[in-house]
Amino acid sequence: MGRVEIATAYVARPLIGFGAALIFVLLAVLVAGIVFGFAPGTLFVVIAAGLGAYMALNIGANDVANNMGPAVGAKVLSLTGAIAIAAIFETAGALIAGGDVVSTISNGIIDADSVADARVFTWAMIAALLSAALWVNIATWIGAPVSTTHAVVGGVMGAGIAAAGLSAVHWPTMGAIAASWVVSPALGGAIAALVLAFIKARIIYREDKIAAARKWVPVLIGVMAGTFAAYLAMKGLKRVVSVDIGAALGLGAATGLIAWLAAIPVIRRQAAGMENRNKSLKALFGFPLVISAALLSFAHGANDVANAVGPLAAIVHAQESGAFSDRVALPAWVMMIGAFGISLGLILFGPKLIRLVGDQITKLNPMRAYCVALSTAITVLIASWLGLPVSSTHIAIGGVFGVGFFREWYMQRRAVSNRQRTAPPLTLPYAERRRRKLVRRSHFLTIVAAWVVTVPAAAALSAATFRLLGVLFG
Template sequence: QTFIWLMMAALLAAALWLNIATAMGAPVSTTHSIVGGVLGAGVAAGGFGVANWPMMGKIAASWVISPVMGGAIAAGFLLLIKRTILYKDNKRQAAQKMVPVYLAIMGWAFTTYLVLKGLKHIHKFPMSQALLIGLVAGVGVFFVTGVLLRKQGEKLENSKSGVDKLFVIPLIVSAAFLSFAHGANDVANAVGPLAAINTAVANAAGSGTITTKVAIPLWVMAIGALGIATGLALYGPKLIKTVGQEITELDMARGFCVALAAAITVIIASQYGLPVSSTHIAVGAVFGVGFLREHLQSNYNRNIAKIRKHMHDENEDEETITAFLARFEAASVAEKKRVLRELKEKAKHEEFSWAQRRRFKKAYKAKLIERSMLWKIVAAWVFTVPLSGVLAAALYYMIRGYMLP
């Protein structure tokens, strides 16, 4: 009876917290909510000694590991795409050369991710097999996309928007793969307590013992599938807006980097046994993309300001400065680099104090991430396990008080 009450309290607490957080627009981890619920109800039922605190330490570490890894990988891929395609004068040629490479990486990453995370409840593949299956898929994607891009030839627009269009279908496919694997994992976690209750009830009617292995009947999985579909229909648009629009602006290439980072982070974490959350990885990847954009835009703003200051020092009038900056904006990347190198050489003779440099840097810092959203999400993540635990403990005492004679 105690075990059933405990799992019921954990399930209700996790569901309650997830609904509250989602209604607030905070993308929190289902897995962490369930873990917090089980922990809180378990401590309430058996004391602090029943908890596996080293495991809880790993889960707490994932609050940092997941978003940082996801953000770093997403930012790295976006920077690569910018340097190898978007910063090139001939974007069409660069895209035909490099996009198949990125899509091959996507094919490898998502196939491996799918095998490791999405199919683990059907058959558990070792890492070596998953990587090999992913490699085969990646090679296939490379050759197919290479042929398709060569056929497009001159039809491909030589612009950022033209390159962006190449990531539309891969982004849709990657979103589908992520949803499948994420759903497979999160539904299993969400219905875990329900399956445990079902097994406990069945055992109570039979042997009267509690087993360590829990059978998951089809009806339990069906409830989980129905729940995740209903939740997506009701709360999905709100969270999609939060992650896709309110944190930072995403285009196709940036979204592709976010999805790719999520898959690769899970692969790395699986290899090294790091506890990570798919939700935290994806949101962290969005923040990583946003922070990279801020960094690049801030550098660009400072360079424009330095050019303007230098020309003012040379006694150039405002009309000349404006015309020069317009030409600078329209110049090729190579030409911009040349101008900035010359400016840097001239600036070596100018002396600035640390305070002056700091003020200059702060004045032209771009803010492309909504800071209030950042702190809101971080707070929700930090409080997920404690709050769901407290809720579960309270619900356990309520259930026990009601059920006991």
């Protein structure tokens, strides 16, 4: 009997998360039924509420890992601490700064006139929501952090094609999104590599590391504070206050200057008595990394809650008014489904991808993880200034790869230089060269492949779902 109990607990433990997720989805359905009552179209709203909750869970399981993974991999935060901080700040970002109004046609992906009928519009949004959630779920299962924004875009595109043909899609917009597959990770990786190169040149490989750190770490903290102030003003506080790029940069510059001046005495006290070695330097980057991870989670909650419940809000509006609208308000109960769903998905299913991003792509320490966080914020700001549609997921993962590939290049260059000074060139076998790589190529190929197929996979699922809904309810 004792062994049966142990076996039962072993088998049942993985099902706890699925059970809790199912209860949350059922609660969302119940809330939608109570709020909407017996009005016409209640069935569609109830279905969409369940799918919105399912999508929110998947966003929490997949997307949030990009913000917390580097801090966990650098061992600045424990997995439990990272989940707690992310859950708090994701929920706060969604409820405090989540958009009052969302675009229901995903920023012009399909022609609004092609889905002017309220019934067709409702089916299209349900199909988009279900397909995006399914694809993100599949990506999480195979261990690939993907863009939930791109999944929603693909879902909307597929439903639009199924409803009105290829002519319904705004192909220039889709072309810009496709270009972001390359631009986002490349720019994030390049900036992360440049920041790491700066840290190596100015701090790590100096004779007096602690003196160099006292000089440059406050500057880096100021840059981080200024960047995140501008980032939050542009991307994370749209509901509270709306600012243009110029005002955001001005706010960032002022915040960065204040943070730099405030950090000088703090870093001086913290560095007092430290040994002149790299381990001491890592301690100076720990707290800034935790703050950056929390701010990234806040901005993510504010921005990506619309991915989970934007189509749900659109369906609610269409059923209440009998017509579609290109932009609709997010009711409070809809926003809460998205906010709490993202946090619950992170708690239940997030650890898998947090470990992958933090530990399994490349080895991170506080300095490298700091480079990833800073590059994410800088790249989003640059993209906003240029008007490029980028994915924070692609940027963050690109930053991790950028740090890893830069370390490979740098160590190979130093090894070649040392051999040239001490001995003839040494040719290593291919297997040994591959073993010495600092970035795991299997994860690199899996993630890139998942990025490439996200939009077409979500589109195909959405088109099939739309056709099925037409057969069932037509």
